Amino acid sequence: MTCSKTDEAPNLPEILREKYDRLRQIITRAGDAAIGFSGGVDSTFLLKVCAEILGELGERLLAITIKSEVIPANEVNSAHDITETMGVRHIILKENVLELPGFVQNHPDRCYICKKAIFSQIKKRAELYGIRNCFDGGNIDDAADFRPGRVALNEIGIRSPLAEAGFLKSDIRVVSEALKLPTWDKPALACLASRFPYYTEITKDALKQVENAEAFLEKLGMYIFRVRHHGILARIELGEREKKILLKFDLCTKIVKHLKNLGYKYVSLDLEGYRTGSMNEVL
Template sequence: MGEDKLSILKKNLRNLESIAIAYSGGVDSTFLLKVACEVLGDKVIAITAKSSTYPERELMEAKKFAEEIGVKHIIIVSEELDIEGFAKNPTNRCYYCKKELFTKIQNIAKENKVKHVVDGSNMDDTGDYRPGMIAAKELGVISPLKLSNMTKDDIRNFSKQYGLKTWNKPSFACLSSRVPYGSNITIGKLKMIENAEQFLLDLGFRQVRVRHHGEIARIEVSPEEREAFFNLNTMDKVSEKLKEIGFKYVTLDLFGYRTGSMNEVLTDKQKILNQ
């Protein structure tokens, strides 16, 4: 069944003829880019957006892989904080971000005579509150992985078969997702979050989120990594560093990392109003 999904993906890509991929360097877009280059060759452009919500380490990894496979890679500036209303952090914040991003990618696609804009959304992305997908649909962005019925597990398994280093890369979302809805997003907050998460990654944690609740840092790590915090030396190091970064209080979320934890405060009514 899995092999059929890969065959379907290749067929779907072949039918598109030429594409511009919204490429972040994450698990999904890296796999999509690899397969697309295999199928369409030089009819593929990878486009990465540089902004204050996108950590430097992610940009460097994206650039490195694009160079390795020899794809045309365009880096654009798409500063979300410049979008009217975005910094106020409404519940449909991602809609404005994706609309801006995909509009810019569409313009580049037209300039390069590329027929379609695609993204790395997959079947698992349909289970959470994702207003950005509404913007993608409005602008006609295609999601080949989703159309091929691929789940995150499928993508990781195929990525491993292709020898991609991203096959077991932790999930990542833009840094703005660490700030509670209704709380203003600032470059200062984003920098604090980036520095705090980088410190935890440097300590050896793999799946990391540092949620910015004003003076409080709420750390999420994968459930199996929580045990590492039951070490006084680790707790002292993390607390001291995050206070140095600017937080007054440092806490650990006892449930650990889970996708969309900031959406847990939203009611179904709020989600519907923003769709």
């Protein structure tokens, strides 16, 4: 099977066109793919390109989404909607991550424990469908952060075609916009467990607290934010736009009232603002 040029992503800068064509070649050579699909920016872009190349083969492409306590329910539903729009087979698998040995204790290897269990399950399901290649949406920027989960993926043979093709996160957004993908400007996703400082026990009730708190902020029009869980204290990180919304519409009282109703005793605003991986700063 040969990989032909595509006009699906018009008017790309030459360097992005080269990366895009390289990605298509990687997927073409693979011949099949089971994608760990979250419905975020990266995995949606990867699924789109895989669907273009492998879609004609029908049974050679599979999107697999994990449903667990650390993934907001609306994200699972959104992932399913995307696969339906693309016409890609989609399977939702349940993983009780709180039952994984060592997970709730929340040591720095938590992500390793979780990723190994999740992608081992994805790989086994792919094998049942006769699919040899398992992909995740990792990109070049992921190497700059503390990501023990990537070690687990390497150990069990999960490939990251976006990283292999040289894609940065910013590249993925640019090409996703050219492809008219609805996720091109979607905020970065991270599981709810990332809201807890290391060595703080992760419980089902606390995860629900965080999920409900963040859902409320989103309802208020927030886009870039995190609610970090410190026991009885909720520490809110906001993007620059969100800080302005907070002040313009005097939302502090509403937010404090809602989060206290969820069980928090104190609600604080982090003056440093939103930043990815802020819980890794203790390492």
